[in-house]
Amino acid sequence: MPELPEVEVVRRGVATHAVDRTVSSVEVLHPRAVRKHGAGADDFSARLAGRRMVAARRRGKYLWLELGDAREEGAARGGIAPPLGPGEALLTHLGMSGQLRVQPEQAPDEKHLRVRLRFDGGGDELRFVDQRTFGGLSLVSLVHADGVPVPAPIAHIAPDPLEPTFDRETVVEAMRARRTGVKRALLDQSLISGVGNIYADEALWRAKLHWARPTATLTRPAVRSLLEAVVDVMHDALRAGGTSFDALYVNVNGESGYFDRSLAVYGQNGRECPECGAAVRRDTFMNRSSYTCPGCQPTPRNAHW
DNA sequence: CTCATGCCCTGCTGGC
DNA sequence: TGCCAGCAGGGCATGA
Numbered sequence: 001m002p003e004l005p006e007v008e009v010v011r012r013g014v015a016t017h018a019v020d021r022t023v024s025s026v027e028v029l030h031p032r033a034v035r036k037h038g039a040g041a042d043d044f045s046a047r048l049a050g051r052r053m054v055a056a057r058r059r060g061k062y063l064w065l066e067l068g069d070a071r072e073e074g075a076a077r078g079g080i081a082p083p084l085g086p087g088e089a090l091l092t093h094l095g096m097s098g099q100l101r102v103q104p105e106q107a108p109d110e111k112h113l114r115v116r117l118r119f120d121g122g123g124d125e126l127r128f129v130d131q132r133t134f135g136g137l138s139l140v141s142l143v144h145a146d147g148v149p150v151p152a153p154i155a156h157i158a159p160d161p162l163e164p165t166f167d168r169e170t171v172v173e174a175m176r177a178r179r180t181g182v183k184r185a186l187l188d189q190s191l192i193s194g195v196g197n198i199y200a201d202e203a204l205w206r207a208k209l210h211w212a213r214p215t216a217t218l219t220r221p222a223v224r225s226l227l228e229a230v231v232d233v234m235h236d237a238l239r240a241g242g243t244s245f246d247a248l249y250v251n252v253n254g255e256s257g258y259f260d261r262s263l264a265v266y267g268q269n270g271r272e273c274p275e276c277g278a279a280v281r282r283d284t285f286m287n288r289s290s291y292t293c294p295g296c297q298p299t300p301r302n303a304h305w
Numbered sequence: 306c307t308c309a310t311g312c313c314c315t316g317c318t319g320g321c
Numbered sequence: 322t323g324c325c326a327g328c329a330g331g332g333c334a335t336g337a
Binding site: 001003061093094095096097132134135187189196197286287288289 | 328329330331332
Binding site for chain 2: 032095096097112131132133134178179180184286287
């Protein structure tokens with residue numbers, strides 16, 4: 001499952017292989033992959049063709065490729081200017097199973113290939129492959145939020161913990177003001193973005209907090225150490241190239257990360273906690289799994305289920 | 306406004 | 322061997 005560290009690995013790959021290239025043609029093989037693009041697949045393809053990728057950026061689990069000025073490029077291509085101005089981007093979310101792959105044009109189509117981008121001059125293609133179709137692409141305009149250009153549809157999402165604009169103390173106060181459980185707050189993208197189920201469980205384990213602990217009962221130092229744990233686990237995962245349980249997460253070259261070997265509790269039901277040796281337990285919460293060590297993260301008396 | 310819940314989607318796994 | 326329930330889960334719409 002791609003979460004922030006995995007998306008960052010993909011961003012780096014896309015920055016290397018797609019930035020400074022100009023899209024020559026776009027093929028949408030499954031309309032659901034561009035469902036967020038309101039004007040439809042044909043419009044998506046027509047507008048993206050001829051645009052130059054100028055930068056690869058990320059907030060949380062969203063990744064976008066900033067596009068060069070369409071009018072100049074359109075003029076250069078014989079006056080067939082797409083009706084877009086500057087300040088736009090190709091926005092992507094990988095969902096659960098989305099992949100951006102750099103592939104030679106002669107490579108056979110992947111079974112779940114959804115969108116193909118070809119570039120001027122031929123060579124490698126950029127492919128969006130997605131088994132479960134929770135992910136997708138769209139063309140969006142950029143707006144300024146706190147002085148940072150972000151895609152308009154995700155302007156409501158909070159900075160992620162690896163961004164320079166992330167203000168830890170703001171998040172500490174916002175979390176303590178919530179009347180909910182700490183994991184639900186960690187997964188709330190309007191408070192802090194980029195934290196998914198895997199890294200939420202790992203950070204809670206490192207901070208020795210149970211997922212059902214009410215945020216209102218946490219001291220400021222406890223929230224600070226939780227946010228530090230989030231940053232630490234994400235940095236560790238990034239160094240390992242991300243977490244891959246199966247072939248669903250790979251980088252743009254199709255390679256898996258190996259952080260799954262370093263997971264303390266996530267997916268470790270019944271295994272020994274690396275800290276105290278107690279058997280890791282799995283609970284169902286928010287219709288998904290939460291893994292805890294009963295020794296290191298005892299259930300709080302006032303649990304917020 | 307805050308907080309909680311269900312749905313979208315496909316493929317793999319395990320029980321019978 | 323085949324069938325089906327359960328599971329993976331981010332983000333959004335909707336309801337309380």
